[in-house]
Amino acid sequence: MAISDTTPVIVGIGEYVDRPDDPAAALEPAALIARALEAAGADSGGAMLQRIDSVDLVALISWRYKDPAALVCEMAGIAPARQTNSTFGGETPVRLIHDAALRIQRGEQKAAAIVGGEALHARLRARKEKVALPWTPLASREEEVKFPGADFAMSKVAKSLRISDPAQIYPLYEVAAQAAWGQTPAQAQKESAELWARYAQVAAANPSAWIRHAPDAEAIGTPSADNRLISWPYPKLMVANPNVNQAAAIIVTSVGEARAAGVPEDRMVFLWGGAAAVEPEDYLQRDSYAHSTAQAAVLEKATQIAGGDARRFDKMELYSCFPVVPKMALRTLGLNGASDVAPTVAGGLTFFGGPLNNYMSHAVCAMVREMRAAPGSLGLVYGQGGYVNKHHAIVVSTTPAADPLPDRYSVQAEAEAARGPVPPLLDGYEGPATIETYTVRYDRDGAPIEGAVIARTPEGGRVMARVAADDEEGIALLQSTERSAVGVAGHVRIDTFGKPSFEAGGKRARRALPRRFSRVERDGPLTVVTIDRSDQMNALHPAANAELAEAFNDFAADPAQWVAILTGAGDRAFCAGNDLKYTAWAMARGHSIAPPTTGFAGLTARFDLDKPVIAAVNGLAMGGGFEIALACDVIIASEDAVFALPEPRVGLAALAGGLLRLPREIGMKRAMDMILTGRRLTAREGLELGFVNRVVPAGEVMEAAQAYARDILACSPMSIRASKQIVRRGMEEESLEAAYQAQLRYPATRALFRSADSREGPLAFAQKRPPRWRGE
Numbered sequence: 001m002a003i004s005d006t007t008p009v010i011v012g013i014g015e016y017v018d019r020p021d022d023p024a025a026a027l028e029p030a031a032l033i034a035r036a037l038e039a040a041g042a043d044s045g046g047a048m049l050q051r052i053d054s055v056d057l058v059a060l061i062s063w064r065y066k067d068p069a070a071l072v073c074e075m076a077g078i079a080p081a082r083q084t085n086s087t088f089g090g091e092t093p094v095r096l097i098h099d100a101a102l103r104i105q106r107g108e109q110k111a112a113a114i115v116g117g118e119a120l121h122a123r124l125r126a127r128k129e130k131v132a133l134p135w136t137p138l139a140s141r142e143e144e145v146k147f148p149g150a151d152f153a154m155s156k157v158a159k160s161l162r163i164s165d166p167a168q169i170y171p172l173y174e175v176a177a178q179a180a181w182g183q184t185p186a187q188a189q190k191e192s193a194e195l196w197a198r199y200a201q202v203a204a205a206n207p208s209a210w211i212r213h214a215p216d217a218e219a220i221g222t223p224s225a226d227n228r229l230i231s232w233p234y235p236k237l238m239v240a241n242p243n244v245n246q247a248a249a250i251i252v253t254s255v256g257e258a259r260a261a262g263v264p265e266d267r268m269v270f271l272w273g274g275a276a277a278v279e280p281e282d283y284l285q286r287d288s289y290a291h292s293t294a295q296a297a298v299l300e301k302a303t304q305i306a307g308g309d310a311r312r313f314d315k316m317e318l319y320s321c322f323p324v325v326p327k328m329a330l331r332t333l334g335l336n337g338a339s340d341v342a343p344t345v346a347g348g349l350t351f352f353g354g355p356l357n358n359y360m361s362h363a364v365c366a367m368v369r370e371m372r373a374a375p376g377s378l379g380l381v382y383g384q385g386g387y388v389n390k391h392h393a394i395v396v397s398t399t400p401a402a403d404p405l406p407d408r409y410s411v412q413a414e415a416e417a418a419r420g421p422v423p424p425l426l427d428g429y430e431g432p433a434t435i436e437t438y439t440v441r442y443d444r445d446g447a448p449i450e451g452a453v454i455a456r457t458p459e460g461g462r463v464m465a466r467v468a469a470d471d472e473e474g475i476a477l478l479q480s481t482e483r484s485a486v487g488v489a490g491h492v493r494i495d496t497f498g499k500p501s502f503e504a505g506g507k508r509a510r511r512a513l514p515r516r517f518s519r520v521e522r523d524g525p526l527t528v529v530t531i532d533r534s535d536q537m538n539a540l541h542p543a544a545n546a547e548l549a550e551a552f553n554d555f556a557a558d559p560a561q562w563v564a565i566l567t568g569a570g571d572r573a574f575c576a577g578n579d580l581k582y583t584a585w586a587m588a589r590g591h592s593i594a595p596p597t598t599g600f601a602g603l604t605a606r607f608d609l610d611k612p613v614i615a616a617v618n619g620l621a622m623g624g625g626f627e628i629a630l631a632c633d634v635i636i637a638s639e640d641a642v643f644a645l646p647e648p649r650v651g652l653a654a655l656a657g658g659l660l661r662l663p664r665e666i667g668m669k670r671a672m673d674m675i676l677t678g679r680r681l682t683a684r685e686g687l688e689l690g691f692v693n694r695v696v697p698a699g700e701v702m703e704a705a706q707a708y709a710r711d712i713l714a715c716s717p718m719s720i721r722a723s724k725q726i727v728r729r730g731m732e733e734e735s736l737e738a739a740y741q742a743q744l745r746y747p748a749t750r751a752l753f754r755s756a757d758s759r760e761g762p763l764a765f766a767q768k769r770p771p772r773w774r775g776e
Contacts, residue, residue, distance in 0.1 A: 004255070004256075004404075006106075006107055006254050007255045007270065007404070008105050008255075009252070009253065010396070011044045011251055011268055012041055012043045012044030012251035013248070013249070013368045014039025014040030014041070014249045015246070016035040016039060016246070017208050018119065018245040019245065023126045027245070030065065030075060032246070033072045033249065034072050035247065037049070037072065037076045039249070040113065044258075044261070045263055046258065046262035048263065049076070049078060051257060052080050053110050054083075054113070055069055055073055056115070057069040057072060057116060058086055058115065058116030059085070059088040059089075059147035060117065060118055060356065060357070061118070063119065064141075065139055066139045066145060072115060080113075087148045088148070089357055090390075091383035091391060092383075094383035094394055095392045096114040097250060097364060098276075098409060100114060101405055105404065110253060111253035115248070116247065117246060118242065120243055120245070153281040155464075156427065157425070158284055163452045166322075167239050168441060168452065170321065170325070171234055171322070172452075173292075173328070175233070176290040176436065178484055178486075179487070183484075185480065185481045185484055192233075192234075192324075193217040195343065196238055196350065197215070199344050199347055199348030199350065200213075201214045201342075202345065203347025206346060206352060206366065208366075209353060210241065211353070220235075228445075231439045231442065232439045239322060240349035240350060240354035242354045246358075247358070248361035248364075250364050266375070266398070269371045269372065269396050269397070271396055272397060272405075273401065274305075275297065275301035276391060276409055276412075277295075277412045277414070278390050279292055279293070279294045279388060279390075283387045286388075287419045287421060289454070294389070294412075295329065295384065296332045297411040299333055299382065299393060301414075302380055302393040303333060305395045306395055310334055312378055313341060313378055313379065314374065314379065315377060316345070316380045317345050317366070317379075317381045318380075318382050320349050321384070325388070326343050346367075363381060367381055371397060377398070378397045379395070380393060381394050381395075423456060426457065426461040428494065429461065430493050430500075433457050433465075433489075433490060434456050434487060434490070435485050435489075436456050436462070438454065438467075438485055439451070444588070447589075448469045449590055450466050450468055451471075451474060453466070453467060453478075464500065466499055466501055466502070471503065473504065477504055490503055491503050495546070496553070496602065497592075517533055517540075518551060519569075520551045520554075522561065524713075525713060525775070526564070527551075530567055530568065534572065537576035538568040538575045539573075539580070540577070540601060541578075541582040542591075542592060542595065544579075545595050548603075549598050552598065552613075553598075555611065556608075556611065559776060560775070561611070563613075563712050564611065565616050565702075566601070567701070568619065571618055573622075574617040574618055574621045574625055574628075574641065575601070575622075575624065575625030576620050577622045600627055600631075601624075603632065610721040610722075611717075611724075612634065613634075614636060614708055616704075616705035617643075619641060619642070621641060621642065623644070626643045626645055627657050635686070636694050636705045636708060637687075638695075638696060639683055640683070642682060642683075643681045644674070645674055646678040647678070648676075649678045662674065664731075666689045683695045715773075719752060719761075721748045721752070729746055730743060755776055
């Protein structure tokens with residue numbers, strides 16, 4: 001056996017778990033870590049604490065510090081020359097131990113401590129119970145330590161669809177792996193639940209675990225009120241649990257230093273070697289979601305260190321943020337979950353607890369205890385970080401390795417050699433696509449927020465798209481337990497929110513789909529759009545806004561439609577604005593409340609519509625409802641109509657164009673009167689101020705709007721479009737002279753003089769007959 005004074009060994013481990021009855025008595029993260037470090041010093045059986053000349057602190061997030069590594073050293077009463085605030089990533093503790101061992105072997109330092117901890121449970125409980133925590137004053141955002149690795153490269157579409165949380169990304173691997181392994185979702189869920197039950201049993205016997213009872217596989221795998229779905233197919237009991245107060249510390253030194261400090265020989269655990277590799281940071285730039293070549297390369301190297309057979313490992317810790325990680329690892333190791341060796345010695349991130357980046361420190365503590373308890377046994381410690389992208393493993397034993405610890409542990413070249421081609425990621429793609437993998441995000445009530453699909457185009461490109469929650473057929477497809485949706489063909493379109501959406505089957509005719517919140521009627525070249533939520537005073541939420549946006553998309557694109565009228569169902573309201581009850585409900589559950597790219601009702605941010613729109617305002621036009629009316633070209637108001645921008649009265653602002661359009665239409669001072677007070681104006685007052693065109697008796701607003709539309713329809717639609725475009729664009733020119741000179745260059749003006757209408761008008765006049773407009 002190769003052993004010398006510089007041979008690195010783990011000699012001390014310490015853990016601290018804090019569960020006070022009074023949240024004010026909870027220890028802050030730095031104090032937890034200091035206690036774990038003191039425990040590690042005591043565990044060594046020698047005078048190791050004061051010999052430490054290097055401290056690496058694993059990145060923490062539950063409290064903001066200026067320099068947490070220095071604070072921990074101060075609390076523990078030590079002053080090492082090297083104090084480092086290290087990186088984010090679940091593999092970080094394994095890497096730091098490995099790096100420290102190599103520095104010690106090279107004689108660059110004598111003793112190193114790898115420490116970390118979180119107190120997220122204490123912080124969240126204190127916030128809930130409104131308790132002030134007597135901790136180190138919170139550092140400002142400017143002064144807080146910036147841990148490296150906090151951000152990962154991520155594609156624009158992933159950010160747009162909000163698929164950026166590990167709980168949403170790991171399921172993409174789970175689903176793809178299920179299909180590759182030939183499993184139905186039900187079969188795969190059973191495997192996950194049975195595997196997780198093994199982790200739970202180990203946690204129940206670990207005094208440092210956060211959850212000390214062991215639910216069985218059925219309880220783990222079955223969604224319920226206490227085990228709600230997080231992201232398909234994982235319920236709460238299959239995801240990491242960061243809501244803990246836990247800290248751990250590991251002391252690494254040389255055999256010579258340990259002996260000099262009086263550390264007993266039976267406390268020493270040797271590192272035989274290890275390996276590390278990474279996947280591309282951006283998860284949409286991976287070759288596949290059914291495997292990780294980096295993980296495979298790392299575990300294959302660890303197996304090689306053990307003699308070429310993973311059954312040689314007496315104990316294992318396979319990282320366990322989500323079931324797919326150890327399931328892939330077990331298959332790479334050739335164990336497939338059937339091994340008598342448990343996949344964990346600590347209990348896993350769900351049941352032991354997931355103190356964010358520091359779980360593997362606890363896993364190493366548990367592994368050291370196991371090695372000491374069974375001298376000569378061999379242990380595998382595998383950590384993983386990011387989004388299946390950072391992998392690091394070490395092999396440990398109380399028996400020294402045959403050779404010194406190799407200086408090089410990267411197996412990146414092997415991972416790259418095994419990696420397949422990465423499909424090009426397509427932005428803005430619309431067309432056929434086949435599902436590569438998928439998940440579904442759920443709210444706190446267990447209801448789907450929306451699905452997320454990664455798909456492949458016929459040409460081999462990769463796209464990411466959402467499946468809307470109201471696409472019941474699509475969500476049901478993704479939630480099937482009997483059949484995987486991987487391989488299902490469908491179609492991707494850019495929806496009214498500017499996001500790619502996947503729909504199973506062929507391209508759907510949007511106009512033919514049933515409408516739930518609006519009605520669209522056509523009478524020759526006239527389109528009438530009705531907001532149909534009279535029970536909610538025609539207030540709008542995202543789904544209603546989407547319907548209206550599609551209606552106006554159709555109107556804009558249809559050359560046979562020349563004029564539109566927008567009104568509200570019933571006689572109480574044109575539109576009461578944003579549906580605040582829905583907004584409160586949605587925000588509490590993580591649902592998006594963003595409007596379409598064309599704005600509220602598909603109009604307030606639509607700046608390229610040259611066809612006229614008439615607002616037939618019957619009743620209330622409040623907030624967003626008033627903003628919609630202002631976005632129309634003409635307002636015909638019932639005498640009982642009421643207008644207001646009351647957003648400041650509910651802590652909001654009229655950001656759908658009302659603050660910008662109203663001053664342009666009635667002048668700054670008059671507009672500020674409405675804006676700053678939120679007061680209501682009658683239709684007559686609106687007429688006097690100039691934002692209402694006509695006031696008509698109650699019950700006659702639609703008749704008046706249709707008569708107004710007929711007057712417009714008597715004109716050339718090409719002339720109307722050119723006139724509207726000249727007015728709108730001309731107001732944006734720097735001067736009247738500039739507008740005058742530019743008007744002939746505007747697209748609608750050019751289209752007018754190229755059209756048949758420009759010839760039909762003079763001809764009809766000369767022939768003394770009504771013109772026959774063609775609109776082209």
